[in-house]
Amino acid sequence: MPELPEVETMRRGVAPIIGGKVVSAVRTACSRKPIAITPRIEEIHQRLVGQAFVDVGRIGKRVIAQLNDNQRLVFEPRMTGLVLLADPPTTEHLRFVLVFRQKKRTKRLMYWDRRGLGNIRLFHEEEFHEYFKHRLGPDALQATGDFLKQQLGHSQREVKVALLDQKAIAGVGNLYASELLFEAGVDPRTRCNRLSQKQWGRIADAMVRILNEAITYEGSTLSDGTYRNALNKKGGYQNHHRVYDRQGEMCPNCRERKIIRIVQCQRSTFYCRKCQKKR
DNA sequence: CATATGTCCTGAGAGC
DNA sequence: TGCTCTCAGGACATAT
Numbered sequence: 001m002p003e004l005p006e007v008e009t010m011r012r013g014v015a016p017i018i019g020g021k022v023v024s025a026v027r028t029a030c031s032r033k034p035i036a037i038t039p040r041i042e043e044i045h046q047r048l049v050g051q052a053f054v055d056v057g058r059i060g061k062r063v064i065a066q067l068n069d070n071q072r073l074v075f076e077p078r079m080t081g082l083v084l085l086a087d088p089p090t091t092e093h094l095r096f097v098l099v100f101r102q103k104k105r106t107k108r109l110m111y112w113d114r115r116g117l118g119n120i121r122l123f124h125e126e127e128f129h130e131y132f133k134h135r136l137g138p139d140a141l142q143a144t145g146d147f148l149k150q151q152l153g154h155s156q157r158e159v160k161v162a163l164l165d166q167k168a169i170a171g172v173g174n175l176y177a178s179e180l181l182f183e184a185g186v187d188p189r190t191r192c193n194r195l196s197q198k199q200w201g202r203i204a205d206a207m208v209r210i211l212n213e214a215i216t217y218e219g220s221t222l223s224d225g226t227y228r229n230a231l232n233k234k235g236g237y238q239n240h241h242r243v244y245d246r247q248g249e250m251c252p253n254c255r256e257r258k259i260i261r262i263v264q265c266q267r268s269t270f271y272c273r274k275c276q277k278k279r
Numbered sequence: 280c281a282t283a284t285g286t287c288c289t290g291a292g293a294g295c
Numbered sequence: 296t297g298c299t300c301t302c303a304g305g306a307c308a309t310a311t
Contacts, residue, residue, distance in 0.1 A: 078305045115288045
């Protein structure tokens with residue numbers, strides 16, 4: 001499930017290769033029910049062919065490829081989407097292909113998505129800013145304690161649930177929410193409006209630290225093996241998770257209590273009762 | 280307005 | 296073996 005570190009890894013893999021490249025063709029490629037692509041593929045083809053990519057950026061869990069006429073092509077992988085340069089895990093779930101023809105060799109940027117819950121959107125510049133203005137908060141790597149407190153400090157939601165709200169802060173998903181709250185020593189069930197300034201500071205610090213650490217390992221490839229970097233290689237951070245999917249194991253911090261699993265908003269949360277106490 | 284729930288989708292794994 | 300059922304969860308639509 002690509003969250004910020006996985007999407008950043010895809011971005012880093014793709015950026016140096018497609019920067020400056022001119023699009024020669026756009027294709028959909030899938031026998032399955034098509035994923036959401038906006039606008040229609042014919043219009044995307046007409047608007048992209050002949051344009052060059054000038055930058056590949058990211059906000060939260062989206063890859064944002066910018067063209068020289070300021071259009072933005074946005075990939076949102078959601079659960080199982082991958083942005084790839086190398087051949088995908090299966091040809092069956094390949095959904096979208098950009099072709100770059102150079103002198104001799106042809107390069108491709110592919111979007112592969114097993115479950116097909118992701119989407120691709122092409123925006124004009126103003127359209128892009130308008131669309132995300134009320135949908136996405138600042139990127140989670142920019143988090144500070146003051147900002148999180150200002151955004152979420154009055155919410156009555158449990159903090160782990162609130163951290164998944166992309167309008168407040170963009171990039172934290174279910175896996176890294178558990179990991180960063182463990183790092184911060186905060187009980188995931190604590191209501192946001194019960195958290196102290198100091199705790200918000202610890203949460204922000206842990207957020208930036210954990211996400212960056214996961215980026216250095218190129219993200220987490222879980223037991224289903226779905227997530228891959230742009231070259232179709234597995235990430236390595238799953239071997240460094242402290243709590244995620246480790247219920248029943250001893251807490252790596254106190255080594256006294258076992259990690260437990262609870263459910264919040266129909267999603268799994270993992271934490272240590274001793275190391276993550278309220279207040 | 281804030282918060283909670285249902286929905287999409289596929290494949291892995293459990294249970295019989 | 297082979298079937299059916301449940302579950303995983305990101306973001307949005309709809310309900311409370």
